[in-house]
Amino acid sequence: xxxxxxxxxxxxxxxxxATIVSHRxxxxxxxxxxxxxxxxxxxxxxQRVLRKIEQIVRExxxxxxxxxxxxxxxxxxxxxxxxxxxxxxxxxxLRIKDRQDRDLIYGxxxxxxxxxxxxxxxxxxxxxxxxxxxIQWKFRDEIRPRFGVMRGREFLMKDAYSFxxxxxxxxxxxxxxxxxxxxxxxxxxxxxxxxxxxxxxxxGDLSHEFIILADTGESEVxxxxxxxxxxxxDRNIADDDxxxxxxxxxxxxxxxxxxxxxxxxxxxxxxxxLTARGIEVGHIFYFGTKYSEPMNVTVAGSxxxxxxxxxxxxxxxxxxxxxxxxxxxxxxxxxxxxxxxAPYEVGLINLKAGDEATDKACDALYDxxxxxxxxxxxDDTSERAGAKFSxxxxxxxxxQLIIGPRGLKDGKAELKVRATGERDDISLDAxxxxxxxxxxxxx
RNA sequence: CGGGGUAUGGCGCAGCCUGGUAGCGCACCUGUUUUGGGAACAGGGGGUCGUAAGUUCGAAUCUUACUACCCCGACCA
Numbered sequence: 261x262x263x264x265x266x267x268x269x270x271x272x273x274x275x276x277x278a279t280i281v282s283h284r285x286x287x288x289x290x291x292x293x294x295x296x297x298x299x300x301x302x303x304x305x306x307q308r309v310l311r312k313i314e315q316i317v318r319e320x321x322x323x324x325x326x327x328x329x330x331x332x333x334x335x336x337x338x339x340x341x342x343x344x345x346x347x348x349x350x351x352x353x354l355r356i357k358d359r360q361d362r363d364l365i366y367g368x369x370x371x372x373x374x375x376x377x378x379x380x381x382x383x384x385x386x387x388x389x390x391x392x393x394x395i396q397w398k399f400r401d402e403i404r405p406r407f408g409v410m411r412g413r414e415f416l417m418k419d420a421y422s423f424x425x426x427x428x429x430x431x432x433x434x435x436x437x438x439x440x441x442x443x444x445x446x447x448x449x450x451x452x453x454x455x456x457x458x459x460x461x462x463x464g465d466l467s468h469e470f471i472i473l474a475d476t477g478e479s480e481v482x483x484x485x486x487x488x489x490x491x492x493x494d495r496n497i498a499d500d501d502x503x504x505x506x507x508x509x510x511x512x513x514x515x516x517x518x519x520x521x522x523x524x525x526x527x528x529x530x531x532x533x534l535t536a537r538g539i540e541v542g543h544i545f546y547f548g549t550k551y552s553e554p555m556n557v558t559v560a561g562s563x564x565x566x567x568x569x570x571x572x573x574x575x576x577x578x579x580x581x582x583x584x585x586x587x588x589x590x591x592x593x594x595x596x597x598x599x600x601x602a603p604y605e606v607g608l609i610n611l612k613a614g615d616e617a618t619d620k621a622c623d624a625l626y627d628x629x630x631x632x633x634x635x636x637x638x639d640d641t642s643e644r645a646g647a648k649f650s651x652x653x654x655x656x657x658x659x660q661l662i663i664g665p666r667g668l669k670d671g672k673a674e675l676k677v678r679a680t681g682e683r684d685d686i687s688l689d690a691x692x693x694x695x696x697x698x699x700x701x702x703x
Numbered sequence: 704c705g706g707g708g709u710a711u712g713g714c715g716c717a718g719c720c721u722g723g724u725a726g727c728g729c730a731c732c733u734g735u736u737u738u739g740g741g742a743a744c745a746g747g748g749g750g751u752c753g754u755a756a757g758u759u760c761g762a763a764u765c766u767u768a769c770u771a772c773c774c775c776g777a778c779c780a
Contacts, residue, residue, distance in 0.1 A: 269713080269714095271713090271714060271715095271729090271730080272714085272729065272730080272741060273714055273715050273728095273729065273730090274714090274715085275714065275715080276709090276714090276715070276716095276773080277772075277773055277774090279773090279774080287714095294772090296771085296772090297771085297772065297773090350778095352778085352779075368780095369780090398780080400779075400780075402778080402779065403704075403777080403778055403779080404774095404775095404776090404777095404778085404779095406773090406774085410780095411779080411780085415780070417780065419780095469780095478779090540779095540780065541780085542780085543780060575780060576780085577780045579780095580780065593740095611738085611739060612738075612739095643741085644737090644738060644739090644740090644741075644742065645738065645739045645740065645741095646738090646739075646740040646741050646742080647740085647741045647742095648739095648740085648741090649739080649740045649741080650740065650741045651741075653740090654741095662739080664738095664739060665739095666739065667739090674739090
């Protein structure tokens with residue numbers, strides 16, 4: 261993409277309302293624009309990151325056997341009356357009337373809707389286990405939205421819902437999601453720690469929050485240090501082995517402040533204790549028949565008798581992750597995107613736009629990298645060099661190729677790694693090949 | 704929802720107390736000199752001062768109501 265033809269309204273100054281680093285950088289890098297309290301427009305750079313995160317989530321859900329659907333944002337109030345949550349959910353749920361005076365709600369979550377779909381379509385235990393997910397905008401009318409996209413009112417969430425014929429089978433579904441989540445976050449460069457969680461209003465008795473550590477996190481967390489460095493689990497684990505892998509991950513102490521047990525924590529060797537702040541990026545629940553009973557969701561068991569299905573739900577805050585990743589990966593100059601979610605993989609800086617030789621060299625590399633499938637943000641504007649460097653660092657493009665007349669005389673360009681700040685001369689002829697290799701290795 | 708605050712060009716702010724028809728920095732446009740880490744100079748464009756009503760010869764400025772947004776708290780993906 262040529263920057264001269266793009267919408268990336270970066271700013272030198274920090275907007276007054278942003279108090280945390282991810283919000284500041286998202287506004288300064290021109291990724292989002294606030295439209296109302298807790299509601300944002302996603303500008304091109306933000307939209308690309310959002311889509312990349314969404315795609316990683318999708319791939320890992322698919323791989324874990326979940327099946328994608330898409331449910332609407334608006335839902336009939338009747339379904340919520342059936343589950344009993346129309347009255348329980350409170351003012352966080354946005355209620356709307358249509359022109360016929362029918363009650364609608366803007367969905368804060370989708371348990372009711374998915375159970376309705378399921379009960380109308382699935383009749384037999386033979387079709388189970390089944391896990392349906394979608395990635396859709398949610399609305400929760402928070403008392404106080406804040407921290408940019410970290411606690412917005414409208415947010416993009418992946419929510420999956422598992423259906424099983426027995427509690428034991430449901431636990432297998434739960435474990436699959438548990439491990440898929442660890443892989444999902446690892447692919448975004450995040451170390452997410454599963455922590456025992458309070459199931460809250462969703463209900464049930466088995467629940468974990470996935471927390472990434474960041475100084476600006478909303479909750480205080482306590483855990484064993486080993487969890488931070490733990491490698492993500494293997495992608496292919498036999499069903500019979502799931503429990504032992506999950507057990508290995510949950511055997512260490514890890515809890516948020518509301519579930520914290522100081523006595524248990526004391527049993528961890530002092531050098532291994534970690535107290536930090538964290539951001540919740542995922543939350544999984546097993547809730548049994550909490551919805552299937554009131555909504556009469558049954559399948560025929562192997563004995564021919566109907567049984568209530570055992571359910572679980574699994575959420576990932578996709579739009580929150582955009583902020584979360586920035587909180588976890590930035591410096592004083594701006595964002596440092598992991599390659600997997602970067603809006604563009606390579607930033608190409610033309611230090612002297614308008615100079616024939618420089619333009620020619622840059623244009624050629626832009627074409628070559630594009631042809632090789634690399635996503636390039638090409639700064640072809642006539643700004644000064646310093647402004648271009650600052651902007652590219654602020655936006656956080658992981659690899660930068662800097663081309664100016666000075667190096668060009670010797671057939672050289674400069675390759676800069678955003679994360680480390682390292683800059684090396686590289687021959688112009690070898691640049692494309694080298695970049696392709698680096699990008700592919702880091703994807 | 705309780706407490707506090709703000710609203711003036713795209714962004715950051717001054718002007719308000721003491722009423723006289725809007726200013727600064729950044730950004731934007733033109734030109735010149737520059738040109739490797741957010742250049743300098745000169746010229747220029749852009750604002751019904753959140754909305755409505757009131758007081759007044761005259762309101763960004765005083766009064767009232769409303770709205771929006773931000774911060775702290777309780778609540779939450």
